[in-house]
Amino acid sequence: MSNKPNTYSAVAEVAYKRVRRSRLQRVKLGLSKAPPTAWFGMIVIFLYIFCALFAPLLAPYGEAEIFPEPFAPWSSEFIFGTDQIGRDILSRMIYGARNTVSIAVATTALAFLIGGSLGLAAAINMSWLDQFLSRLVDVLMAIPSLIFALVLLSIFGSTVTNLILIIAVLDSTRVFRLTRAVSLNVVVMDYVEAARLRGEGLGWIMRREILPNILPPLIAEFGLRFCFVFLTIAALSFLGVGIQPPTADWGSMVRENASLIMFAQYDLKAGLTPLLPAAAIALLTVAVNFVVDWFLHKTSGLRDEQ
Amino acid sequence: MHPVIKTVLGRLAMGVLTLFAVSLIIFSSMELLPGDFGQAILGQAALPETVAAFRRELGLDQPAIVRYWQWVTAVLQGDLGTSFSGRNASGVDRSREVVDLVLPRLRNTLFLASIAALIAVPLSLLLGVTTALYRNTFYDRSVNMATLTTISFPEFFVAYLLILFFASLYPIFPSLANVDSDTLFGERLYRAALPALTLTLVIVAHMMRMTRAAIINLLASPYIQMARLSGASSAEVILKHALPNAWAPIATVIAFNLAYLVVGVVVVEVVFVYPGIGQLMVDAVAMRDIPVVQGCALIFAVTYILLNLLADIIGIITNPRLLHPR
């Protein structure tokens, strides 16, 4: 140790803070340390995406194909039986992956587009724009979003477009708050001030200085918001004011087959039928939550061991 | 003026402003209706005179600001307007006052929500604090895993699971929670058991996780390490050093989750066909009965705002920096 100071040179100064690893190595190291819950989550998400993409190939029957026997029991012909007007449950489950999940993804993406860009703009601008948007968001968030959604749906009617727009706008308030908060942490950094001193334009500062640094929390938030949106849409559909028939959707499927549950004491399988779509919703949300939990733990460097 | 009083008054003023803005939004839902909604409500066969009379009753011939003023003053006097339903094309009006529809159901909903809150709040605080204290033990990990799973479940999934086990397979409780004003307290409790349990499970999961996070955040403060290094026992650290600073975060967590209860109650009431305000609202939305939707939304929003306001005020009056100004 003591032989160093004599031959001091800047190049040789040790950067002991982190070992240099390539991106691939880092991903590998991260994955190898991933807990089983995260692995479980990633596999489930992959399966859902697979189902959504190849729904027509996987489903034995059509999405709205009606057979003569309503409430048919589980059999080799109809693996999970048929619903109240004689549609194959399994096929509708598979199509539901496509409909329910893609509507939720589209809504979340729209919410991020609105909330993210406004939040970023507010954080940089910090003047009347920030004041205006922040107060507006305060008011919008003063009403529980499910209640607000119900009010708006009663006015505009329940179509898929309305549903996506309404939920996206309501949910963008939370994205706005988060984006604004994390951007504010970055905006006060000296490197942003340095860019402003250099004379860089607003667009450059947003794209090059701030965005790359707020991505990790936003990605995690995307997962969480997806869960929230997904559950909200499922709840609305379950209440009968969300996605409308004949579109196959898990929330409405629960509602349509709910009465079967009381038959569980006579035929357990029939009783389970309404729980299948509900379980499909639950499983995906659990999976996303597991992955986000791990991701947050990893990127925040949070170690709360005592 | 004492800074605490000043801050509290400021927060109250903000609350009033928010209520005003919310009332504007809810009021304007009537404005946003498409022009032919009168026809839609009364049916295609309605005579033009009937439609015109209906529009006049709603005051649509007056400027919006006048109607807002009338609406707000009426609401403040407890008049939420008249329901759209019960009218028909011939002009016969069997519609009911919104207040008469809402009040009995509001009582039912409050009953359900209070039972859930009474169980959930102490339970989740206990779980939250203990898991924060015994971090990364088997106990903590299992509680965490269980709650993470629970918050991922849609409320109706939890509800139907409970029905499956406790109403269908083992018929202990009724699956339909139909109560009316004559139902006795004990019977009411029995019938509301499954909905209350569903709400409790969902709320406990959320509240416990937030309490745990708040406590862990608090325990990371330098003054907590200092207290440990001065020989304070775990109990003393928690009770004397963490707790006095924990009221604000805990109040926020509780208010947030009670507000969440407001939302959860809607779905749960529908599942169990419980005659509460949530179910009323969902039915009104399906029938586009705007005055009822407005009334219910107003009640939900006001509850929500008041709860958050209360949490803010608790946070202010327990803040030592404000209590003991320089």
Next chain:
Amino acid sequence: MSNKKTTKNQSLLEIKDLKIEGFSDEFWHPIIKGINVKLQRGEVMGLIGESGAGKSTLGLAAMGYTQPGCRITGGSISFDGQELIGMPEHKKRKLWGTRITYVAQSAAASFNPAHRLINQATAAKIRAKISDEKSAKEDARELFKTLQLPEHNTIGDRYPHQVSGGQLQRVMTAMAMSPRPDLIIFDEPTTALDVTTQVEVLAAMKDIVKEFNTAAIYITHDLAVVAQMADFIKVLRYGEEVEQANTRIMLDTPEKEYTKSLWSVRSINKKEEKSDDIVLSLKNIDASYGGGIKVLDDVSINVSRGKTLAVVGESGSGKSTAARVITGLLPQQNGQILFNNIELPKTLRGRSKDQKRQIQMIYQMADTAMNPKQTVGEIIGRPLEFYLNLNANEKEKRTIELLELIELDETFIDRLPSELSGGQKQRICIARAIAADPEVIICDEVTSALDQIVQEGILKLLMKLQKELGITYIFITHDISTVKAISDEVVVMFQGKVVEQGLKSQIFSPPHPKYTELLLSSVPEMDPDWLSNLISSRN
């Protein structure tokens, strides 16, 4: 009082071959690699080292405490004959707060905001039933008096946020002293304080440790500070002991080169040069944040071309605000700024690209001054492309030249800031400023966050660049030894006003204005008797 029944030849604290590891980046890394300590009753050990040397970890280990994320992997810690490693928590708690006490670096964060100071200061003593509440509080008030706290009878009834930082640090010393412990751990207790406050706190701590003949471990990175307190000094580096010696011996004849490097900045002394060619001049500047109280009050400063002007002052003196006004980040309310005799527009927006290019800035924390997601090449290349419109090839060529200029090589070009050491980061920031080819560079505390030996390297680099490129520096600092090292001219600021401006030799030779006198005399010197002499001369 604490029991003092130990035999004479037994050490109060004996640490043998202690090894501690910390968890980071998915692995356990050694922090302390086998250290021995022997401390007798009434002795004060100075523990000195630079960031990452493991001195705080060792200090806490002397209490038998490890921070979350750390573990002891070997050795023994014996306090008054009792082994602390593996001792059950409740037994250790009996020692903590009564026989071993701790003074933390940030008193403001370490006091519980919810309780009155005197209750916190006496809690451990009352808990251990050393005395009842009434006499404990009386004793605490006496200690407050000994520590020269103002209104010592009532100050304890206040809450932490009602008391200033320097006073809180003294209250914390009183709290540590109140049970009359055998050992006190001082963990950088004056690092967060201004020099003029530091002197008072140091003097108070020194007196009280002596008065009660308490053993202490004094942890710091500042050798001049520890020289005032310690009987002997142990130098740590990378978790290992470099050397240990009696304080006077260590200051006079350090054995190891590394030890000497701990005061390397003091060895630089730039020969001052005079110049009448004014490049930048501030005339009667008033400035405030949001129209509140004036942070700058009628400030006039002249900066000579190609020279170094040091702006020195304590926190709240307005020196950093002056920098913000010059750069245009904070438009002044009154007065004007002349650059090459042309008035600069007040706001950043009003200034032309070339005016922006001419004045560059280097920040204190190189960590936050570079975008962690950009490579060194992108960071240095951006001003080249932005101001000078270089194309990709020219940019890369120039970037490599700049890297060589700051004594790094082209292999650094695709590194991220997280893959650089502290000194390398600051060098990249210098290169980024140079890349714009500016006339003036504002250096805002650029060396304060760095270790001494790295500071020396950076200061020498800055002087070399000035000689080669003729750049003018405005060097904002609170550290007098840095001022002595590199400045030609000095401006002393206090509470938003310029106290004095002149050549370095004028400023540092008497007679001084009152504030300059106080400031200069408060800077610790490499002399164990400095503090005692100063205090006796001030009284």
